[in-house]
Amino acid sequence: MPAKVASFRRTPPNPKPEYEFLGPPGAVGMLTVLPLITYGLYFNCRAEFGCPPLNWTKGDGYWPALDTNFANYPRDLLGFFLSTWDREAFDLYSYFMVFLFVCYFVIPGHVVEGAVVGGVGGSPLTKDRSNYKLKYKVNALRTLMLIGVLAVATLMTKGVEPFLFLHSHFVGLITASLVWTFGLSIFVYIWSFLPDENGQEKILACGGNTGNMIYDFVLGRELNPRFSASPNSTFDIKYFIELRPGLIGWVILNFGMACQQWHNLGRITNSMVAVLAFETFYVVDSLWNESSVLTTMDITTDGFGFMLANGLLTWLPMNYSLQARFLAAFPVDMSVAHTMIVIATQCVGYYIFRNANLQKDTFRRYGADAPQNKGLKYMETASGSKLLISGWWGTARHINYFGDWLMALAWSLPCGLSSPIPYFYPIYFAVLLIHREFRDEEKCHKKYGKDWDKYCEIVRWRIIPYIY
Incomplete structure (x- = not known):
């Protein structure tokens, strides 16, 4: 038997944890209800119909292809999802993700050591499960600064027109983010069953290795899915997703909503200025203190599965930009x-x-x-x-x-x-x-x-x- 395979099989078994979030039924609820809430916040708060809509009659277009007959729910849910598909929005979201990925490696940043992680399964190098720490590259704020420079340059040369896409294709961006959410969640779930590059079992999260496929898929089996991008560089998927797409995407969407208000009114209201200033400050402050996230439960305890992927790729940027989107449609002085x-x-x-x-x-x-x-x-x-x-x-x-x-x-x-x-x-x-x-x-x-x-x-x- 090859040495790597033998080492993998000798790794002590992972304990079975207790269920959280109402167990498997709660996991199924997350898979279905969370995306519908995000869509609901969009379709029920638009300039065309009101916020919330004044006319709830079926067929008015604000909930396309979604039937109220529960028996038709699975079919109509798929039809609803397909009706929101927008190839241009998907391409833009994908370009954004690739851009962030490239920036992570290209932009300089210092490497810091994280806190002791709370996984089970064994360190790939030492098999020491009680003092397992990882190292991370810190450069998210510099990535945001680069995007800010590019946004200002675009604004100075082409005006607000390019950024109006974010408002007019918002529902398509929601769907694009969900495609990425499910795709990445499926990838890391399958990835968690494969031995690491040393032939050993992955470090699993205490809450995501119950053996129930749906529950583990949602909570996340592997604690820190990562791979060696080069001999001197390791890419940690959860850490990358934790701050970059959600927080930076939130700022970009807010800016797009401000551009839409300028397009509609010819000015920016003081309420929009306040929302952009406070929320951008929060993001900059979070990225300035990027290393602080290494002591949070997301990094040290929770596995990376659908719950975190949806929260960071879809829920955060699409729902947290609600105030700016509201003010673009319903200005307040x-x-x-x-x-x-x-x-x-x-x-x-x-x-x-x-x-x-x-x-x-x-x-x-x-x-x-x-x-x-x-x-x-x-x-x-x-x-x-x-x-x-x-x-x-x-x-x-x-x-x-x-x-x-x-x-x-x-x-x-x-x-x-x-x-x-x-x-x-x-x-x-x-x-x-x-x-x-x-x-x-x-x-x-x-x-x-x-x-x-x-x-x-x-x-x-x-x-x-x-x-x-």
């Missing part, structure tokens, strides 16, 4: 008081979010005895880990979530109160953060045991001090 409320909400949210995360990262990076952490109180667990019980993290166990949500609210407030649809994001985001908080709590309780109970007695509040 904010009063001075309205403007001040929006700015105050954004600033308070960012102050909490950034300073809380900075305090945590600084404490983890430099330790409790570092000068910058002087005065911070902490408790030491039996595992040797230190948990902050003062500063931001002494007020609530997930105080950064509160700041993040306040910013989400600030991005919807410029749309006014004429429609509830632009507020989909802060409503959805609140549900997401509470669910993530429950996952974090469960993970920490398993990790720290009774020490976590003691910590919760000291830091009583979960997200919002004195409220929740």
Whole structure:
């Protein structure tokens, strides 16, 4: 028997985890409901029909080829999907993905080491499953800067016309992103069953190797699908998708919506300026702190499957640009008081979010005895880990979530109160953060045991001090 095959077979088996997200039924729901929500936010918020539509009669064109008869659902769902196919939009989305891929390798960037990953299956090099770290190239912000230069050059030479495509072909871009989502999800699922280049079993995620094909496909079997692009370069698919297509695509779509408003009105409203400024700042800040994502659950714990692929390729850019798309169709001129409320909400949210995360990262990076952490109180667990019980993290166990949500609210407030649809994001985001908080709590309780109970007695509040 070849040595590589023998090594692969000797790798200890991966344990079977417990189901999350309602198990296989929840996974089926994600496959069907999440894409329909994205389409729904488009078809139910357009200038032609209103936001939401005033006329819900079938056949008016806002939900093409989709029957309300449940018996015909599978057939009509396929017909609906095909009716949204747009070859030009698919080509543009594909060019965008290829461009980002090339930029990842061509644009210089420093290499950083990530946190210990929480997978199971064995390190390809050492078989040490308790201290497995990976290295990543950081250059996403430089990629966005290059795209910004190209966008400004296009605007100066050709005006807004090239960018109007993003608005007029928006539904086609949704479909294109879903084609990429399903295609990439199928690829990484099959890829996860193949031995790595050393003939060993891949590092699998704790939550995506149950043996149920649909559930594992959605949650993701492999923790960090990656391959060697060259002798000195490794391409990590999940890390690449985590920040680049979604966040950068979000900024590009917002810019396209602003160009559409300029085309319609001959000017840009102050509400559109606020949405673009706040959301672009959020993206730039995220890419500036790109290495911080390496300590998140997405990278260290969750596998890469349909759930993350859809969230990053489709859900984020298509749904998070809803406010800018709404304002392109339904302009809002904010009063001075309205403007001040929006700015105050954004600033308070960012102050909490950034300073809380900075305090945590600084404490983890430099330790409790570092000068910058002087005065911070902490408790030491039996595992040797230190948990902050003062500063931001002494007020609530997930105080950064509160700041993040306040910013989400600030991005919807410029749309006014004429429609509830632009507020989909802060409503959805609140549900997401509470669910993530429950996952974090469960993970920490398993990790720290009774020490976590003691910590919760000291830091009583979960997200919002004195409220929740």
